[in-house]
Amino acid sequence: MLLLIALSTMAASAMAEPVNLKLKWKHAFQFAGYYMAKEKGFYQDQGLDVSILEAHQDQVCNGAGKKPACFMASDFGAIVENQDGDEHKVLAAIFQHNPLVLIVLESSQIRSWRDLKGKRIMLARKTNADIKAALSKVGIQAGDYELQDTSFNLQDLIDGKTDAFAAYVTDQPHRLDLLGVSYRLLYPADEGIDFYGDILVTRTEEIRENPARVHAFKIASLQGWEYALDHLDETIDVILMKYNTQHFSRKDLYMEAVATKKMILGDVVQVGYMSRQRWMHVSDVYKKQGLLPMDFDIDEFIYEPKPSFFETTFTYIKEILMVGFLLMVAFFMFHIWRLKSAVKQRTEHLARSDARFKALFYGNRCVELVLDEGTGDILEANAAAESFYGYTRAQLLEKNIADINMLSKAEVAKELEAAAKEMRNHFFFQHCLSDGSVRDVEVYSGPMIWDDKKVLYSIIHDITERKRAEASVQKLSRAIQHVGEAIIITDPYGVIEYANPAFTKITGYTLDDVLEKKSMHFFTNALSDQANADMWQHLLDGKVWRTKIEDQRKDGLKFSGTLTVSSLKNAEGRITHNVALLQDLTSHDALENSFYQAQKMEAIGTLVGGIAHDFNNTLAGIRGNLYLAKMQQDLAPAVAKRLDIIESLSIRAADMISQLLTFARKSLVSLEPLELNAFMYDLKRFFEASIPENVEVKFEVTEQSLVVLGDVTQLHQILMNLMGNALDAVASVAQPRITVSLALFEVDEVFLQAHPYFKAESYARFSVSDNGCGIESVNLDHIFEPFFTTKEQGKGTGLGLAMIFGAAKSHAGFLEVESEFGVGATFDVYIPLTSRPLNAVSSEQDLLVVEGHGECVLLVDDEQNVLNAGQEVLISLGYRVHTATDGVMATEVFMKHAEDIDLVLIDVVMPKLGGFEAVAAMRNVRPDLKAVFSSGYDKDEVLKTNAAQGSVVMLAKPYSIQSLSQVVRKVLDGN
Numbered sequence: 001m002l003l004l005i006a007l008s009t010m011a012a013s014a015m016a017e018p019v020n021l022k023l024k025w026k027h028a029f030q031f032a033g034y035y036m037a038k039e040k041g042f043y044q045d046q047g048l049d050v051s052i053l054e055a056h057q058d059q060v061c062n063g064a065g066k067k068p069a070c071f072m073a074s075d076f077g078a079i080v081e082n083q084d085g086d087e088h089k090v091l092a093a094i095f096q097h098n099p100l101v102l103i104v105l106e107s108s109q110i111r112s113w114r115d116l117k118g119k120r121i122m123l124a125r126k127t128n129a130d131i132k133a134a135l136s137k138v139g140i141q142a143g144d145y146e147l148q149d150t151s152f153n154l155q156d157l158i159d160g161k162t163d164a165f166a167a168y169v170t171d172q173p174h175r176l177d178l179l180g181v182s183y184r185l186l187y188p189a190d191e192g193i194d195f196y197g198d199i200l201v202t203r204t205e206e207i208r209e210n211p212a213r214v215h216a217f218k219i220a221s222l223q224g225w226e227y228a229l230d231h232l233d234e235t236i237d238v239i240l241m242k243y244n245t246q247h248f249s250r251k252d253l254y255m256e257a258v259a260t261k262k263m264i265l266g267d268v269v270q271v272g273y274m275s276r277q278r279w280m281h282v283s284d285v286y287k288k289q290g291l292l293p294m295d296f297d298i299d300e301f302i303y304e305p306k307p308s309f310f311e312t313t314f315t316y317i318k319e320i321l322m323v324g325f326l327l328m329v330a331f332f333m334f335h336i337w338r339l340k341s342a343v344k345q346r347t348e349h350l351a352r353s354d355a356r357f358k359a360l361f362y363g364n365r366c367v368e369l370v371l372d373e374g375t376g377d378i379l380e381a382n383a384a385a386e387s388f389y390g391y392t393r394a395q396l397l398e399k400n401i402a403d404i405n406m407l408s409k410a411e412v413a414k415e416l417e418a419a420a421k422e423m424r425n426h427f428f429f430q431h432c433l434s435d436g437s438v439r440d441v442e443v444y445s446g447p448m449i450w451d452d453k454k455v456l457y458s459i460i461h462d463i464t465e466r467k468r469a470e471a472s473v474q475k476l477s478r479a480i481q482h483v484g485e486a487i488i489i490t491d492p493y494g495v496i497e498y499a500n501p502a503f504t505k506i507t508g509y510t511l512d513d514v515l516e517k518k519s520m521h522f523f524t525n526a527l528s529d530q531a532n533a534d535m536w537q538h539l540l541d542g543k544v545w546r547t548k549i550e551d552q553r554k555d556g557l558k559f560s561g562t563l564t565v566s567s568l569k570n571a572e573g574r575i576t577h578n579v580a581l582l583q584d585l586t587s588h589d590a591l592e593n594s595f596y597q598a599q600k601m602e603a604i605g606t607l608v609g610g611i612a613h614d615f616n617n618t619l620a621g622i623r624g625n626l627y628l629a630k631m632q633q634d635l636a637p638a639v640a641k642r643l644d645i646i647e648s649l650s651i652r653a654a655d656m657i658s659q660l661l662t663f664a665r666k667s668l669v670s671l672e673p674l675e676l677n678a679f680m681y682d683l684k685r686f687f688e689a690s691i692p693e694n695v696e697v698k699f700e701v702t703e704q705s706l707v708v709l710g711d712v713t714q715l716h717q718i719l720m721n722l723m724g725n726a727l728d729a730v731a732s733v734a735q736p737r738i739t740v741s742l743a744l745f746e747v748d749e750v751f752l753q754a755h756p757y758f759k760a761e762s763y764a765r766f767s768v769s770d771n772g773c774g775i776e777s778v779n780l781d782h783i784f785e786p787f788f789t790t791k792e793q794g795k796g797t798g799l800g801l802a803m804i805f806g807a808a809k810s811h812a813g814f815l816e817v818e819s820e821f822g823v824g825a826t827f828d829v830y831i832p833l834t835s836r837p838l839n840a841v842s843s844e845q846d847l848l849v850v851e852g853h854g855e856c857v858l859l860v861d862d863e864q865n866v867l868n869a870g871q872e873v874l875i876s877l878g879y880r881v882h883t884a885t886d887g888v889m890a891t892e893v894f895m896k897h898a899e900d901i902d903l904v905l906i907d908v909v910m911p912k913l914g915g916f917e918a919v920a921a922m923r924n925v926r927p928d929l930k931a932v933f934s935s936g937y938d939k940d941e942v943l944k945t946n947a948a949q950g951s952v953v954m955l956a957k958p959y960s961i962q963s964l965s966q967v968v969r970k971v972l973d974g975n
Contacts, residue, residue: 019070022071027246035228036224089203092200095263103176112138177426180470193285197263362383365384370457373416373419419456445457445458486582487499488579539566549561561583676708681701697738697740708831708832732772733772743764814830849961851878860884861906888912890913903931904932916952931953931971
C-alpha cells in the first residue's frame with residue numbers, strides 16, 4: 001500500500017506543470033501567502049510545480065511548451081512603468097492598500113507632499129507610479145525634484161544623503177524605531193492616491209493559452225494567503241527556515257505580518273477581492289497625471305474568466321438554493337426572539353467588559369488620555385496623567401491637546417487627522433507641564449469607541465531622559481568620529497570591530513581594510529614579541545598598556561606614534577572589548593628634532609660669537625697697523641704690494657666672520673636691491689681666471705633683468721661654495737663639466753603641490769650642475785647639517801652647505817638638490833624677486849679718509865694691540881689722544897681731563913666696567929659728551945642687548961680707517 005502511495009506521489013510530481021512566480025522584491029512576509037501555498041501543497045494539489053523567484057533572479061517563461069509559465073507578484077505602478085509591449089492582466093488584488101510611502105526625518109521640516117519641491121527623493125525605478133501620482137497631484141512634476149536611484153539602505157536617509165526615502169510601511173519604519181530615529185511618513189493616500197498594493201499578474205498570452213492553469217494558480221495562491229494570515233507563527237517559522245534571505249529576526253517578521261494584515265484587510269473583504277469601480281478610479285487618476293495613455297482600457301487589464309459548464313451549472317444551482325433560502329426565512333424568524341435574548345446577554349457582557357477596560361485605564365501607571373478625534377479636546381485622563389502633567393483631572397478635562405503640545409494648532413490638527421484615519425499611530429512630540437517645563441514624549445494613538453463615541457485613545461511615554469542619553473551617545477560618537485587620535489575597538493581576541501576616520505588618516509588603512517582582522521597585524525612590525533606578550537598580560541590584568549611605536553602606513557611612508565591599549569569589562573568582570581588609542585607623533589617628533597637642531601645651532605652660535613669677538617679684535621689691530629705701515633714714505637713697492645695683499649686678506653677674513661655670524665643667526669644680513677645679471681657676469685670673470693683649464697665651465701645667464709633683495713657678500717659666498725663643491729666632485733672625472741645658470745622661475749600649481757613651502761610668486765634661480773661623483777641617497781638627508789662632510793679629513797669642514805642653506809633662508813629663499821650617485825648633482829638656489837628700485841651707487845667721496853682738527857679723543861679698549869694701533873692712527877689723523885684699558889680707568893682719565901676731552905671712542909665689552917656704563921658715568925659730569933662705541937661682537941646683538949641706551953653710534957670691528965675717520969668726524973661735527 002505504501003509503495004502505491006509513493007508511486008502515485010512520484011507520478012503526480014512528474015505530471016505537475018512547471019510555473020515561475022517572480023516576486024517584486026526580496027523574500028519577506030509581504031509574499032507569505034505564496035510560500036504557504038507551496039509549503040502546504042496547495043499548488044501541488046492543483047497540478048502545479050511552482051518556483052518562487054526574487055526580483056533579481058532571471059526567469060525563462062512561456063505560455064506553452066516545456067518552459068515554465070510566468071506569474072508575477074507586482075503592483076499597478078510597476079505595470080504602468082513597464083509598458084514594454086507585453087499585455088498583462090491582474091488576477092487578484094492581495095493588498096487592498098498600497099504599503100508604499102515616503103519616509104522623511106522629523107528634523108527635516110518636511111510636513112506634506114508639497115514640501116518635497118526641490119528636494120532629493122530616493123526611489124526604486126519602475127515601481128513608483130503611486131509616488132509620482134501623489135507628487136503630480138500637488139503640482140510637483142519630474143523636473144521639480146532630484147530623483148535618486150534607491151540604495152535600499154535607510155542609513156542614507158539618516159546620514160542626510162537624501163531628503164525622502166521610498167519604503168514599505170510594513171517593515172522599514174519599524175527598523176527606524178529600533179534605531180531610535182524620529183521620522184514622518186507621507187502616504188500617497190494623503191493626496192487621494194489610495195490604490196491597491198500588491199497584485200497577482202500574468203500575461204494575456206498565458207490566460208489565452210492556459211486558462212485552466214491560470215485559474216488553478218489563482219485559487220491555490222489565495223488559499224495560501226488565507227492560510228498564512230490565519231497561521232502567523234507557522235508562516236514566520238517557514239520564512240525563517242527557507243526564505244529568510246534578508247536575515248530578518250522573528251520580531252521583524254512579526255511586526256511586518258501585523259502591518260501586512262492591515263494592508264490586506266482579510267477580516268473585511270475576501271483575500272484577492274477587486275472592484276471594477278476602484279480600478280476605474282485608479283485608471284482615471286493615472287490618466288489625469290499623464291502616467292497612462294488616454295485610450296488605456298482598464299477592462300482589458302482585469303481578469304474575468306469565461307464561465308465553464310460547471311460554473312454555469314453552479315449558477316443555476318445557486319438560484320435554486322436562493323429560492324430554498326427564502327423558504328427558510330420563515331423558519332429563522334422563529335428564532336428571532338431567541339436572538340434578542342442573546343443580544344441582551346451580549347450587551348450586558350460588553351458593559352462589564354467596558355467597565356473592566358475603564359478600570360484598567362484609570363489605574364494604569366502609563367500616562368493615558370482620551371481625545372476628541374475632531375477637536376483634540378481632552379475627554380478623559382487617568383491618574384498617571386495627573387501626576388505627569390501636574391494638573392488635576394478637572395483641569396485636564398478643560399484643556400485641548402494643543403494647549404499641551406508644543407506644535408502649532410494647525411500642526412496638531414494635522415497629527416490628529418493622521419491618527420484618526422489610522423495613517424499613523426506612532427508619534428514624537430514635546431509636551432508642556434504645569435510648571436512650564438517641556439518634556440519629550442512618545443505617543444501611541446489610535447481610534448476606539450468610548451461611551452458610544454469614536455475617540456482617540458493615546459498612551460504617552462516620557463522619553464526625555466532617553467533622548468538625553470541618545471544625545472549623549474551621539475555626541476560621544478561624533479567626538480570619536482572627529483577626534484584627531486585613531487581609536488580602534490576590538491573583540492576580546494583582538495579582532496577589529498571598529499576604527500574611526502583618524503585611523504585611516506594616520507595609517508592609510510580604511511575600515512574595510514581592517515574590519516574583522518586582528519588589530520595587531522597592523523602593528524606587528526612596530527611591536528616585538530616581548531612587547532606583544534607584555535601588552536596582552538596588561539590587558540588580562542586590567543591594566544592600561546602604553547608604548548611608543550614606529551611603523552609604516554599603507555602607502556609605505558613611515559610614521560611614529562604612541563599606542564595606548566586598555567580593556568573593557570562587563571558587570572561580571574569579563575573582558576568584552578579592547579580599545580586602542582593611537583596618537584600620531586610624526587609632526588611632534590619632527591618639531592622635537594627641529595628643537596634639538598635649534599639648540600645645536602644656538603650652541604654653535606654662542607661659540608661663533610665668542611670666536612668672532614677675538615678674531616675681530618685681532619683683525620682691528622692688523623688693519624690699524626697696516627694703515628700705519630702703508631703711511632711710511634720710504635716704503636718699497638714690493639713691500640707695499642704685500643701690505644695690500646695682507647689688507648685684502650684681512651677684509652676677506654672679516655667677511656668670513658660676518659658669514660659665520662649670519663650662519664649662526666648672530667648677525668642680520670643687509671638686504672638691498674641687487675641686479676643678479678651683473679652680479680653673475682662679475683663672478684664669471686672671477687671664475688674664468690681661477691678655475692683649472694681642464695674643467696669645462698658653461699655660464700647661462702638670462703637677458704631678463706632679475707632684481708632681488710640680497711646681500712652681495714652672502715650671495716658671493718653661496719656661489720663660491722657651490723663652485724668649490726662642484727670642482728671637488730669632478731676632480732676624478734675624465735671630462736669634467738660644470739654649468740652655472742641664472743634664470744627666471746615661475747611657481748605653478750604642479751610645482752607648488754610638490755613643494756608646498758614655496759609661495760606662488762616669481763623667483764630667480766641659481767643653478768650649479770656637475771657631472772661628478774654625485775651624492776649617495778643615504779647622505780642626502782644630512783648634507784645640510786653643520787659639520788657633516790663626506791670629504792677626506794682636512795679637505796672639508798662640513799659648514800659649506802649648511803652656510804649656503806642658512807644664507808638662502810635669510811634671503812627668504814630655498815635650496816634644493818637633485819643627485820644621482822656616480823652621475824652628478826644639481827644645486828638650485830631660489831630667491832624671490834623684488835619690485836624695489838636699485839639703490840644709487842656710493843660716491844668715491846664716501847671712501848676718503850677725513851682728518852681731525854686737533855680735537856681730543858679718549859680711546860678705550862682692553863686689547864693692547866688694538867689700543868696702540870688706534871692711538872697711532874688717530875694721532876696720524878690729527879687728533880690728540882688719551883688712552884685707557886678698561887671702563888674704570890677710562891672714568892678716572894676722564895675726570896682728570898673732563899673739560900679737554902671732545903669725544904670718547906670706547907669698546908663695549910671690557911672687564912671691570914663696560915663701555916655703556918662708563919660713558920653713562922662720564923655723562924653724569926658732562927651730559928653733552930660725545931661718544932662712539934665699538935665691538936668685536938655682532939653689532940645688532942650688542943644694540944639689542946643695550947636697547948635702553950637709546951640712539952648710539954656703533955663701529956663694528958674690524959673697521960676700516962676710512963670708516964673710523966668719517967664716523968669720528970661726523971660725530972664731532974654734530975652729524
